[in-house]
Amino acid sequence: xxxxxxxxxxxxxxxxxxxxxxxxxxxxxxxxxxxxxxxxxxxxxxxxxxxxxxxxxxxxxxxxxxxxxxxxxxxxxxxxxxxxxxxxxxxxxxxxxxxxxxxxxxxxxxxxxxxxxxxxxxxxxxxxxxxxxxxxxxxxxx
Amino acid sequence: xxxxxxxxxxxxxxxxxxxxxxxxxxxxxxxxxxxxxxxxxxxxxxxxxxxxxxxxxxxxxxxxxxxxxxxxxxxxxxxxxxxxxxxxxxxxxxxxxxxxxxxxxxxxxxxxxxxxxxxxxxxxxxxxxxxxxxxxxxxxxxxxxxxxxxxxxxxxxxxxxxxxxxxxxxxxxxxxxxxxxxxxxxxxxxxxxxxxxxxxxxxxxxxxxxxxxxxxxxxxxxxxxxxxxxxxxxxxxxxxxxxxxxxxxxxxxxxxxxxxxxxxxxxxxxxxxxxxxxxxxxxxxxxxxxxxxxxxxxxxxxxxxxxxxxxxxxxxxxxxxxxxxxxxxxxxxxxxxxxxxxxxxxxxxxxxxxxxxxxxxxxxxxxxxxxxxxxxxxxxxxxxxxxxxxxxxx
Numbered sequence: 001x002x003x004x005x006x007x008x009x010x011x012x013x014x015x016x017x018x019x020x021x022x023x024x025x026x027x028x029x030x031x032x033x034x035x036x037x038x039x040x041x042x043x044x045x046x047x048x049x050x051x052x053x054x055x056x057x058x059x060x061x062x063x064x065x066x067x068x069x070x071x072x073x074x075x076x077x078x079x080x081x082x083x084x085x086x087x088x089x090x091x092x093x094x095x096x097x098x099x100x101x102x103x104x105x106x107x108x109x110x111x112x113x114x115x116x117x118x119x120x121x122x123x124x125x126x127x128x129x130x131x132x133x134x135x136x137x138x139x140x141x142x
Numbered sequence: 143x144x145x146x147x148x149x150x151x152x153x154x155x156x157x158x159x160x161x162x163x164x165x166x167x168x169x170x171x172x173x174x175x176x177x178x179x180x181x182x183x184x185x186x187x188x189x190x191x192x193x194x195x196x197x198x199x200x201x202x203x204x205x206x207x208x209x210x211x212x213x214x215x216x217x218x219x220x221x222x223x224x225x226x227x228x229x230x231x232x233x234x235x236x237x238x239x240x241x242x243x244x245x246x247x248x249x250x251x252x253x254x255x256x257x258x259x260x261x262x263x264x265x266x267x268x269x270x271x272x273x274x275x276x277x278x279x280x281x282x283x284x285x286x287x288x289x290x291x292x293x294x295x296x297x298x299x300x301x302x303x304x305x306x307x308x309x310x311x312x313x314x315x316x317x318x319x320x321x322x323x324x325x326x327x328x329x330x331x332x333x334x335x336x337x338x339x340x341x342x343x344x345x346x347x348x349x350x351x352x353x354x355x356x357x358x359x360x361x362x363x364x365x366x367x368x369x370x371x372x373x374x375x376x377x378x379x380x381x382x383x384x385x386x387x388x389x390x391x392x393x394x395x396x397x398x399x400x401x402x403x404x405x406x407x408x409x410x411x412x413x414x415x416x417x418x419x420x421x422x423x424x425x426x427x428x429x430x431x432x433x434x435x436x437x438x439x440x441x442x443x444x445x446x447x448x449x450x451x452x453x454x455x456x457x458x459x460x461x462x463x464x465x466x467x468x469x470x471x472x473x474x475x476x477x478x479x480x481x482x483x484x485x486x487x488x489x490x491x492x493x494x495x496x497x498x499x500x501x502x503x504x505x506x507x508x509x510x511x512x513x514x515x516x517x518x519x520x521x522x523x524x525x526x527x528x529x530x531x532x533x534x535x536x
Contacts, residue, residue: 011459032489
């Protein structure tokens with residue numbers, strides 16, 4: 001059902017855990033839909049120095065969060081904002097069609113954390129000017 | 143990997159060796175068509191079917207001519223509902239009463255029957271999964287033709303007061319169908335004492351083969367045929383009989399009837415050990431289903447703040463097979479309709495795991511499962527952004 005890479009990230013999730021004093025925090029999803037992702041960013045000179053995630057969800061939700069954190073770690077905030085759910089799926093070696101929404105959630109969690117950082121620091125990140133995470137109910141139906 | 147522990151016996155069971163042995167003769171040795179009565183090979187097949195029919199009839203306290211073989215429990219459910227509906231619609235009867243926690247073979251059939259003018263009342267259940275007999279009585283209309291209630295629920299194991307429901311149906315002259323797929327072999331079924339008119343059964347839940355179901359139809363019941371064609375099953379269900387499967391079904395029921403009480407006692411002890419072990423070792427869990435009125439092999443808990451599919455994947459890595467009521471495992475958007483009907487919130491329902499044991503499970507298996515679950519839940523909770531009931535409600 002899942003690719004080897006998905007199973008690897010599920011079994012050994014990268015960057016999992018809580019972060020104290022994060023510079024940006026983003027949480028998307030809700031318990032009703034069965035998945036929630038929370039991403040914490042440590043940012044210095046517009047570079048993502050560290051990233052952590054916490055996820056309530058299925059195997060692919062955990063793997064998608066883990067992969068998304070890998071893909072943005074060490075990148076600049078301007079690069080990170082370009083992360084798409086397709087890139088997450090590709091890096092995971094594919095996701096079953098019913099699990100695509102997990103990758104969407106991962107993309108949104110990253111954007112939401114970046115937006116939080118931008119708000120706190122009065123910065124403008126291109127592409128996130130008027131960012132609003134998709135309504136939870138919408139993601140539920142994807 | 144260590145030993146495999148199969149704890150999904152409500153999904154299906156391992157076929158008993160004795161059943162396989164009995165069946166195997168009917169593939170290459172006794173392969174005659176039971177309709178071919180003019181030679182011995184055909185007659186032998188027919189005899190084998192009638193022997194199985196007799197075993198089932200005895201087990202249910204029914205008559206042999208009231209037992210029919212179908213291809214599955216789902217076919218039996220379809221036959222019961224559609225057969226009764228089509229036979230009664232033109233008699234001014236168009237109402238069925240069932241429950242919110244039935245198997246989809248019932249729920250989707252009721253939905254389909256709406257196209258033909260059938261109206262359905264879906265009874266609520268309480269937090270333990272039990273229906274309310276008063277609500278049942280209040281739901282009865284002059285047009286009610288059928289009450290269909292599952293004996294025991296496949297997900298949470300709750301056993302309904304079937305005899306009392308049967309009395310109410312009988313009092314009102316309404317046919318009573320019981321989906322007995324999960325109950326067969328685990329609960330005493332007596333179609334007369336319990337006033338059952340139609341009973342759906344399946345072989346593969348009681349260590350028989352897949353692809354064979356059964357139905358008890360009380361004689362004189364007004365019901366149309368469902369599969370039309372040849373004259374098999376006394377003209378009521380067409381199609382060349384799956385002789386080897388029928389033989390296997392008969393053998394499985396025979397074996398189940400032989401050590402019935404001992405089997406239930408043993409499973410109940412193991413079930414309670416698992417329930418207590420989980421309750422005492424893992425915080426923030428909710429037992430789904432009834433504490434005592436439940437199948438002797440069913441253990442269903444919700445583990446708050448974590449999601450079911452993740453638990454199943456980690457269990458599988460430890461060699462344990464189970465199932466979940468989470469949406470992620472069903473391919474649908476919502477968690478199990480059964481758990482939601484008991485009033486469980488979505489977030490908690492997503493973290494539900496069902497273990498269903500068999501007589502092949504040992505105390506050591508149960509203890510290993512408890513230990514493994516504790517580790518898995520700790521691990522997933524450490525990863526979860528939801529830490530308390532408040533987070534869960536958001």
